[in-house]
Amino acid sequence: MDCFTCHLYSQSTAFKSSIPHINCCRPLRPDDEETKIINLHIESQNIPNDGINNQDFLCVMLIFGHRGWEKYARTEASFSNYSRKWVQPITVMSDMKLFRFDVYQIKSDLYSLRQQVFIGDCEVELQELLKQDEVKIPLRLSYEFSKYSNGFSHQNNNSSTPPSPRRHKSPKNSPSEKSDNIPCLIIKHRELEKNTKGSFYFKMSYRSYLKIPFFKKPSYYFEIELVKNNILVYRSNNVKIASHTFEFDTVELNQQLLSGSSLKNPIRISIHEVHKQDQILLSFETTIDALTCLSKSNYPIDDILGNSIGEFDISYIGSNENMRIDDLKLNGISFQSIFAIDFANGKQYLDSFRIAISEIGDSLNAVAQKRPYIAFGFGKITDKKYLFKLNKSIYFNSIKNVMNNYRDRLLKQENLPKISKLVPVIKHAKKYAINKWTESHTFSIVTIFTNGHVEDFQESINEIVNCEDLPMAFLIVTINSIKNKFAALSHKEKRSKNKEGKISRRKMFKVLFYGNSMVNQPKNLKVSRRAAIKMIQAWANKEEKDTLDYECDCYGSFNKEFNDTSSMASESDYLMSESDREDGKEENIVSTDEFDLNVDLNEETKTGNHSPITKEQNTKNEENIQNEENIQNEENIKNEENIKNDENIQNDENIQNEEKKEVEIDESVEGK
Incomplete structure (x- = not known):
């Protein structure tokens, strides 16, 4: 597994909000309509603690495959500050069979499970989980943790289960203490619906009527649960009180993961105060339908004596009825990362790029869960060679392998390029995006690491704009300097325009700065996840306007430009520009022996059969076809010019309206 720093496991994340997502490393494409998609919600109980590390736990689910047990998905970190309920579910299909759940104690902020402490595991079949709500x-504890479970942990208060924040004590007629003290996992399930889409935006705030203490100020957070089966679906950020009125982070709640198709399914909202202990100030039940009927809902909070101590407010911002990224995953669309690393003056940027790769990999990990990664280097080594491998293959199972192979290849490279070209990179990534979408409906997130010294x-930019109909988006990670031309694009990223004046109908790329000429700032790259999600959703909205069917070949413009990928004679022909083809030049960007490419050859090349037609007949036929094509092209050019003029006028009006709507939503969502 990866060995890069993961912000999800650092202690600073314990005070940030947690929201559920579709969580799986494989595409959700059932073989038949009877196969259901299910979310598994996991809780832990009585897990022992070693008494040294913090009681922060992680759960990993594995499935049994051809190579034995394979990692399928993992939850977020369950920190000791909160109850032992993981917010992040694990999404499975009903035709799966055997699962294994591994529990780890977090002692490092590294993503690799080898850096954590293994506690125990358990196995269960999916059919048994579906029989009950x-x-x-029970967990099979490791030898290291088994000694803490034999009475020692409970005598010394080393159990991982925190005190219940509920006001009322549990009834005396409870099950036996022996059964209660067994370390175990509690698994609940909930069926998802493909036809439900969209999300809701809310802003929560708290107003305290009490005097704010000077020392040991309390902190507050709230949780949202489904009343049915008490499933936790959201936990807010933890806010330490500094004034009488404060606001929580704006929350976007996916309708599918919150209430399903019915907005009248009851939910429970609980407001917690953390001072000397965690206690619930207010808990009430409502529905999404009731919260969206009013722009603002007020809920007074009383103490045990009935005195008013505060007020909890819920402001309804709005809704988005378009497909969100979780809705896309639920409909069988996967996401994969493609990394292209600039080798121009590479040794100067070695450490910076390795940090940037780690940060981008960490940020995109929750979005692009499909493995392996695709990574390659680029730079103008010769006039005929621009792309090259980092290793024997372009596929990597982890970000750590990408970082290490990039470093090794860079240090071994004798003649480093001084300048680069991005057009071959974009064309090569375009080819992979087409193949991945055709094979498995995979959207490609192309991340280009460059110092900005490019000659094209x-x-x-023209080539990126021409990719607007393809299932791909671009993240350009570069340095913020005056000489860098990409720095001037940071304020023009809403829409892009090529040299012909064509304006893209969606946002195609995002420029991210890992630092400037003086100091590296890798923390700025955390926004890459949000930038990628916005571009993916913009692509989905554009495609949804063209067609409502995501399971068929819905790329009209895709097929118009690349009607038959099997007609590509070779990989180098595919990467050649039109001008080079006309001049008879061969731009040997990538040789077939250098890259492992899966490009279908044309039928004649495959079979070796040729039609028995003479050369004279061929030349006559070619001349007739060429004449017909010239006449047709002249007519098409005239029609396209008229259509472009009309489209540009209409696009300008649509763009202005769309940008106004996006600005209104972004200002309310980005808040803090």
Whole structure:
């Protein structure tokens, strides 16, 4: 597994909000309509603690495959500050069979499970989980943790289960202490619906009527649960009180993961105060339908004596009825990362790029869960060679392998390029995006790491704009300097325009700065996840306007430009520009022996059969076809010019309206 720093496991994340997502490393494409998609919600109980590390736990689910047990998905970190309920579910299909759940104690902020402490595991079949709403499975503890479970942990208060924040004590007639003290996992399930889409935006705030203490100020957070089966679906950020009125982070709640198709399914909202202990100030039940009927809902909070101590307010911002990224995953669309690393003056940027790769990999990990990664280097080594491998293959199972192979290849490279070209990179990534979408409906997130010293800047922008109909988006990670031409694009990223005046109908790329000429700032790259999600959703909205069917070949413009990928004679022909083809030049960007490419050859090349037609007949036929094509092209050019003029006028009006709507939503969502 990866060995890069993961912000999800650092202690600073304990005070940030947690929201559920579709969580799986494989595409959700059932073989038949009877196969259901299910979310598994996991809780832990009585897990022992070693008494040294913090009681922060992680759960990993594995499935049994051809190579034995394979990692499928993992939850977020369950920190000791909160209850032992993981907010992040694990999404499975009903045709799966055997699962294994591994529990780890977090002692490092590294993503690799080898850096954590293994506590125990358990196995269960999916059919057993579906028989009951709630299944309790005992954990098989490791030898290291077994000694803490034999009475020692409970005598010394080393149990991982925190005190319940509920006001009322549990009834005396409870099950036996022996059964209660067994370390176990509690697994609940909930069926998802493909046809439900969209999300809701809310802003929560708290107003305290009490005097704010000077020392040991309390902090507050709230949780949202489904009343049915008590499933936790959201936990807010933890806010330490500094004034009488404060606001929580704006929350976007996916309708599918919150209430399903019915907005009248009851939910429970609980407001917690953390001072000397965690206690619930207010808990009430409502529905999404009731919260969206009013722009603002007020809920007074009383103490045990009935005195008013505060007020909890819920402001309804608005809704988005378009497909969100979780809705796309639920409909069988996967996401994969493609990394292209600039080798121009590479040794100067070695450490900076390795940090940037780690940060981008960490940020995109929750979005692009499909493995392996695709990574390659680029730079103008010769006039005929621009792309090259980092290793024997372009596929990597982890970000750590990408970082290490990039470093090794860079240090071994004798003649480093001084300048680069991005057009071959974009064309090569385009080819992979087409193949991945055709094979498995995979959207490609292309991340280009460059210092900005490129000689085809405008041509690369034109090439990116021409990719607007393809299932791909671009993240350009570069340095913020005056000489860098990409720095001037940071304020023009809403829409892009090519040299012909064509304006893209969606946002195609995002420029991210890992630092400037003086100091590296890798923390700025955390926004890459949000930038990628916005571009993916913009692509989905554009495609949804063209067609409502995501399971068929819905790329009209895709097929118009690349009607038959099997007609590509070779990989180098595919990467050649039109001008080079006309001049008879061969731009040997990538040789077939250098890259492992899966490009279908044309039928004649495959079979070796040729039609028995003479050369004279061929030349006559070619001349007739060429004449017909010239006449047709002249008519098409005239029609396209008229259509472009009309489209540009209409696009300008649509763009202005769309940008106004996006600004209103972004200002309310980005808040803090």
